Each structure stands twice: as C-alpha cells, then as structure tokens.
Amino acid sequence: VTISGSVSTTGASCPSNGSATINTNIPGGSGQNYTLISGPAGVPLNTPQASNIFNALLPGIYTVRVSCAGNQQNFSFSIADNYPRITDINFSVTNNSCTNSLQGGTVVVSSVSGGRAPFQYSLVQNSDPNYADNLSNYGASATLTGSANSTYQLRVKDACNQYFTR
Numbered sequence: 001v002t003i004s005g006s007v008s009t010t011g012a013s014c015p016s017n018g019s020a021t022i023n024t025n026i027p028g029g030s031g032q033n034y035t036l037i038s039g040p041a042g043v044p045l046n047t048p049q050a051s052n053i054f055n056a057l058l059p060g061i062y063t064v065r066v067s068c069a070g071n072q073q074n075f076s077f078s079i080a081d082n083y084p085r086i087t088d089i090n091f092s093v094t095n096n097s098c099t100n101s102l103q104g105g106t107v108v109v110s111s112v113s114g115g116r117a118p119f120q121y122s123l124v125q126n127s128d129p130n131y132a133d134n135l136s137n138y139g140a141s142a143t144l145t146g147s148a149n150s151t152y153q154l155r156v157k158d159a160c161n162q163y164f165t166r
Helices: none
Strands: 005-010 018-024 033-038 053-057 060-068 071-079 088-095 105-113 120-124 143-146 153-157 163-165
Touching: 005 071, 018 060, 018 071, 053 060, 088 153, 105 153, 120 143
Parallel strands: none
Antiparallel strands: 005 018, 018 053, 033 060, 060 071, 088 105, 105 143, 120 153, 153 163
C-alpha cells in the first residue's frame, strides 16, 4: 500500500499554538503511526502517536513520518508565525508632589503596540528589566500607582502570556 495524502495547518497566533492534521488514504484504525521526525529546536521528536493531529506547534518547518504495515511516507509542512509580538508601550507618568509627604506617582498606559488582547499590566519597584515575571502582580487596569519615589518597571502581558517591559 502506497501512503499518500496532504497536510492542513493552522498558523501560530500565539508562540506555540499552531496545529497540523495529516490526511492520508489509510482508513482510520488501520494501525498507522504518525511520528514527528523533524521540527524547530526544542520540539519533542520521534514519539509515535496514533492520532493524525499535532497541536501546540511552534512556528517553523516540520516533517511527520506516517507508518503502516511496513510502509512509510514523509509529509513536510510549515507552521506560520502569526503572532504579533509586543514592540512598545505608550504611557504617561504623573509624579505626586513632595508636599504633605506624598511620594510615588501614577502611570497610565494609553496603548500597546503588538501582542494579543486582552492585556494585563504590572508596575514593579525594580531597576532590573530582566526581573523574574513571578514578581509581577498583574491586573486589568491600565492605570497603576507607585507608592514610593523610586525606579519602576512597567510590564504588559498579553493573552498569549508574553510580556514586554519598559
């Protein structure tokens, strides 16, 4: 039996949510295996599965080997990168006056360039732009308050759990 078929794909709208379906001339339940034999770095390879559907795929080029009754056929396909990375945050800062012992200020985010809505916002008193994300306390409000005069990092996280720091 010569294996033939086609591949239908859905591009990645978040960094790792692409998918592919391998459609072949072999009827379901015939004992075929589908094995991802090549793909982008970090993708687990060489684990046969009975399902012809592959999910949670990173953007890139892949090859799947379909095996059935000693016959094999490779199918190559690509997953498009449809994720618009966050590239900038537009915001304004209003400092509290130093009278009456008021410190800190307010940050208002007016827009986010790129990413996938809805967005979450965090303001962390920290001067390291690479601080661990678990230090962030995200909320839906684009208006944030810093309670002390200090250096802060403004971080925006999108629906794909990707963040950008300013």
